[in-house]
Amino acid sequence: MKVIVLGAGVVGTATAYFLARRGFEVEVIERQKGAALETSFGNGGVIHASEVEPWSQPGMPIKILKWLGKENAPLLVRYGAIPKMWHWGLKFIANCTExxxxxxTLVNLRLALHSLGVLQQIRAETGIEYDVRTQGVLKIYSNAQSLKAGIATAQFLSGSGLTYSEADVTECVRRVPALKGTASTLAGGIYFPRDEVGDCHKFTTGLAERCAELGVKFHYGTTVHGLERGGNGIAAVATSSGTMRADKFVASLGSYTPLILRGVGITVPIYPVKGVTITVPGEAWPERPPIPVIDDGRIFGLVPLGERMRVSGSAEVAGYDTTPSAARCAAIVNNVISVFPDFARCVDQRTAKYWAGVRPVTPSGTPILGPSPIANLFIAAGHGHLGWTMGCGSGEVVAAMVAGEQPTIDATGFALADH
Incomplete structure (x- = not known):
């Protein structure tokens, strides 16, 4: 049986891998010249079950209104985007109840923990090298009230498998000595030992190579124009390289999934939310953090990736634009420097790489995995800021569904109808 996967990001490539492992004939269609060159290319780099809370949370609608028009806002909604997203926005607000x-959050945690195990399994099986670090993640807080709320959330999630330990200021500095100079500004932190770090692009590229060894055929540089109906299902994909036929299809196109599926009458509640990262050489800062540091108040992540450092911390609703905003990049860098002054040594305009991609966000903040209303068409999209965290597990779950098998985890909450 032949399956076509649309999209070679981390989710689509992982789906192809697990389909091929089950003996399916698999082809992947990707408009870029290689795997993981869009949203999976320059993401934050952390595989973190500790950050599974959706953006649709109590109090968020009021915050978004206050942040309108502010370039340094953690989540900025551009005025021009509002008319196009009102229906999605109403669903988002409906999901902001306690x-x-x-x-x-529990739906996301279930998949994130499963995905971490699947990633570790793939790593052991394939030996893919992707700047992995397995020493955990430290989340820091600048005021006692936020720290207390963070601990309460971690305690709540620990009942479903999250592992954490509280860290006073001394412990924070012990784990990340680079915090010593600004320790007086900290209230404490939380350490998450199971979280990992890795370069999503390197991993996905390596996984695509393993897929090819299993017989998967990748059609790079090929744009999907639409799906063609036939009988009771989808018969083919219309592409820039001609019509391609298969028995089953998986749409894993990230933020672009709704644009393709609406052509066959399927509404997918995913909206693009732009995120930016700045990647710099770390050699100028020998005392740089050995593990990722997530700052709760300033909302940034500082992540070691091999000999590089990557900073993330921005969400901007601006349609499908992927141009890094200079003002927002500068705001993130300044936030990092306020905690780690020596980071300024690394930010050389000649070597700093500024990147932006659009995260596929659902109103619930949970991904869509599984069958569509069309019998032989499946969806694997909508992971928001957790695509790297959930990618491998999503691929394994969707491959099982395509094969008609029961997924290895409870799939409640992932269906299109749940969104």
């Missing part, structure tokens, strides 16, 4: 937020 009850929905807790339920959606």
């Amino acid at each position: 009850e929905r937020f807790h339920a959606n």
Whole structure:
């Protein structure tokens, strides 16, 4: 049986891998010249079950209104985007209740923990090198109230498998000596020992090579124009390289999934939210953090990737634009320097790489995995800021569904109808 996967990001490539492992004939269609060259290319780099809370949470709608027009806002909604997203926005607001937020967080945690195990399995099987670090993640807080709330959330999630330990200021500095100079500004932190770090692009490229060894055929540089109906399902994909036929299809196109599926009458509640990262050489800062540091108040992540450092911390609703905003990049860098002054040594305009991609966000903040209303068409998209965290597990779950098998985890909450 032949399956075509649309999209060679981390989710699509992982899906192809697990389909090929099951003996399917698999082809992958990707408009870029290689795997993981869009949203999976320059993401934050952390595989973190500790950050599974959706953006749709109590109090967020009021915050977004206050942040309108502010270039340094953690989540900026451009005025021009509002008319196009009102329906999605109403669903987002509906998911901001305490009850929905807790339920959606637990759905994400279930998949994130499963995905971490699957990633570790793939790593052991394939030996892919991708700047992996397995020493955990430290989340720091600048005020006692936020720290208390963070600990309460971690305690709540620990009942479903999250592992954490509280860290006073001394412990934070012990784990990350580079915090010593600004220790007086900290209230404490939380350490998450199971979180990992790795370069998503390197991993996905390596996984695509393993897929090819299993017989998967990649059609790079090929744009999907639409799906063609036939009988009771999808018969083919219309592409820039001609029509391609298969028995089953998996749409894993990230933020572009709704644009393709609406052509066959399927509404997918995914909206693009731009994120930016700045990647710099780390050699100018020998005392740089050995593990990722997530700053709760200033909302940035500082992540070691091999000999590089990557900074993330921005969300901007601006349609499908992927141009890094100079003002927002500068705001992130300044936030990092306020905690780690020596980071300024690394930010050389000649070597700093500024990148932006659009995260596929659902109103619930949970991904869509599984069958569509069309019998032989499946969806694997909508992971928001957790694509790297959930990618491998999503591929394994969707491959099982395509094969007609029961997924290895409870799939409640992932269906299109749940969104």
